[in-house]
Amino acid sequence: MIRPLILIFLITAAITVFSQSTSFNCYVPDAGAVIRDHNTDFISLDLELSFVPEEGKVSGIAQYVFIPIQQKVDSVFLDAPGILIEYVLLDNTKTKFNMDSAGTTVFFNPPLQRNSNHTLTIKYDAYPKRGIYFNGWNNKNTDSETDPNVIRKQIWTQGQGTDNRYWIPSYDGVNDKLISSLKITFNSGYTIISNGEAGEILQNKNGTITQTYKMVHPHNIYLIMLAIGKYDHLDYPSKNGITTKQYYYPGTKSIAEFTYKYSAEMMDWMEMETGLKYPWTTYCNVPVQEFLYGAMENTTATIFSDFFYQDERTFPDKNYVDINAHELTHQWFGDYVSAWSGAHHWLQESFATYYAKKFREHISGDDFYQWNRRGEMNTAFDADGKNNYPVAHSQAGSPRVYQKGSIVLDMLRYVTGDEQFKIVIKEFLEKYPYANVESHDFEMQFMRSLGMNLDWFFDQWIYRDGFPEYTVNYTTESQNINVFVKQTQTQNETIHLFKMPIHIQVHFKDGSFDDQLVWIEKEETNITFKNPEAREIAFVLFNPNSMVYAKLKFEKQYDELRFQAFNAPNLMDRYDAIVMMRGTETEKKREDLIKLYAKENFHAIKSEIITQLSNDDNKGSIAILKQGLNDADVLVRRAVLTNLQTIPSKLEKDIVAKLTDYNYSNCEIALFKLCTLDPNKKKEYLAITKDLVGSNKNIRITWLELNYSEQVDNSINELVQYSSSDYEFRTRNYAINSLVNLKYCNKQVVINLFDAALSTNNRLSSPARNALKKLKETPSCAELIKNYYEENNWDEWQKNKLKPIFN
Secondary structure, three states: OOOOOOOHHHHHHHOOOOOOOOOOOOOOOHHHHHOOOOOEEEEEEEEEEEEEHHOOOOEEEEEEEEEEEOOOEEEEEEOOOOOOOEEEEEEOOOOOEEEEEOOEEEEEEEEEOOOOOEEEEEEEEEEEOEEEEEEEEOOOOOOOOOOOOOOOOOEOOOOOOOOOHHOEOOOOOOOOOOEEEEEEEOOOEEEEEEEEEEEEEEEOOOOOOEEEEEEEOOOHHHHOOOOOOEEEEEEOOOOOOOOEEEEEEOHHHHHHHHOOOOOHHHHHHHHHHHHHOOOOOOOOEEEEOOOOOOOOOOOEEEEEHHHHOOOOHOOOOOOHHHHHHHHHOOOOOOOEEEEEEEEHHHHHHHHHHHHHHHHHHHHOOHHHHHHHHHHHHHHHHHHHHHOOOOOOOOOOOOOHHHHHHHHHHHHHHHHHHHHHHHHHHHHHHOOOOOOEEHHHHHHHHHHHHOOOOOHHHHHOOOOOOOOEEEEEEEEOOOOEEEEEEEEEOOOOOOOOOOEEEEEEEEEEEOOOOOEEEEOOOOEEEEEEEEEEOOOOEEEEEOOOOOOOEEEEEOOOHHHHHHHHHHHHOOHEEEEEEEHHHOOOOOOHHHHHHHHHHHHHHHHHHHHHHHHOOOOOOOHHHHHHHHHHHHHOOOHHHHHHHHHHOOOOOOOOHHHHHHHHHHHHHHHHHHHHHHHOOOHHHEEEHHHOOOOOOOOHHHHHHHHHHOOOOHHHHHHHHHHHHOOOEEEEEEEHHHHHHHHHHHHOOHHHHHHHHHHHHHHOHHHHHHHHHHHHHOOOOOHHHHHHHHHHHHHOOOOOOHHHHHHHOOO
């Protein structure tokens, strides 16, 4: 195959999509699509490691087995920015090397011959600011058995995309895979976790242990991981013989049991869904504090933010089920079969997002699945409105390679059919074991497996951007119903007319309906439904259940919306009808909404009805709000709490009861709402909630903020303490937000905020910088901030991180 240097789409450049203008055959240039050159094939890495965590120091000996793959190789470059190399051995003999800011070049004299076997040994030290992170080692109070939000002493890694180069001298291009093994020496009071199969633990005389881990199959070097901390683990045996280890903090077994409750089931489900057995020999999940993202799919050993390590009371707000399934999927898509470059990253993230969504459908039902799809669409619409990048582009961004790509896979399955889609997935995985792939490989698998040419599908959904926008209306005449469809999206170099099979349904008042599957590919399409019995139309659906990612303009009368809301078979069509009622006066829709509330079970529809009736003082509406406050679904109760602008006397008792709601977020919302809307009873509400803490102290911190005017010193001191480095980042963010709301600032607050602003965790550093900018608007705070900055000496990287505060 010919591969261009800057265009990722040459493979489809000659395709003329059906019924589309040939004047728009341009694609988006992508320098990030380039696959990196390399002159050697690294076969294995044996890595010995030790640490001085208080100094953030890594000491290592890396031994590679490699094969030159070019005719003569006189040097190899290793990515190693900031790593201090003590020596390099080629086949146990010292060889020359040169270090620069990017890494180390090792020289071979004489040059090495193609396909010869060699070992390369590198002894080094590093003080990395990226790739490996040392948390809590310089704090006095850590690993509390009574406060889960206190900072923990941990070492953990995050290698994607190229950050492992900061602590492992390596060639880290994704186009090379190797078999890794790690030998780690550390304090015997801690658990050491890495990729693959664990060896025996050696007890050393100096109070340390040495733990080995070894992979059996090759993987990308960015997937090498390490986690060190205080852990116990649960074992979850699956039907395939794999027993996964699910790590947890000592003393929190009940939280672990809830966090990991579907772990064995999702392993079995993934094998059934993909048709391929789990491609590795071990698997585990490890929670860590201060993690940069939600989770990372390191081969056989996922690291995830312990923000998701939560009990049942937080499940609707933050649970690990979806992320657990997402990262497990990566063991097939990403770790086993890997993208050649960032342009094809969707082959990893879209699949992981898609299968996690499908697993939630498996355990939570179709309504949840369809609601999840709608959320993905809304996220994708926002991304597609900002720029013209397609899914297959290194700059596509997370909303496209996660949410939009997941929707595209939904549509691909919709076009090909369930069983045929599964055939292709299975044979795609079987064809590329432990190998690299690109988008065209996946496209061609449909031809190989099914003889299906899907050029048109991949061209419009993968290699181009945008989505179709349809305007639909219908007329009736004699014994026919005529439906008119027009594509109205703006066409340009990257967006054309779309071609998709779309269902159109005409529902009649007698309960019957007619359905046609129509290929919509022209700018205007007219469809005729025969109606010889002259049945009366109740409503018409175009693209029922929103199976095709598109925006729709289809104006309907209230009676049509009413029939659709009561009778449409699919959740999303009923929901959309109710949303379209927002512009209807309450008197006209109230009775229908009350009846619909009694008929529906899913939280999204109930919450929408509550939103529309929330400030209606009619006794029927008040009765619905009362039901909502006592609904079994957390999100329905929340809908009432968040939408109320007053406290009706008939609801006061029920709202006050939510101060001790089973869900922590509902408690927090109820406390803030009641104290804001009924300040005369603020002390009463604070008394009820004075002992509540919540998740990441959300209730306690809100309580302290509200109590500030009542007991200034005690409340503010506790808030300031929670903003310090003694606590994990979510607790700190809650506290920082409250301090900003109160416009409170003293020197300790400034110290805490500067510390947070310099965190490697952007989910802490960014809010902290914003908080400092906000507090600077108050003159007394501005003076404290300015003085603290000027009285300290900052490294260049610190100055760069703090610069936005003073811009």
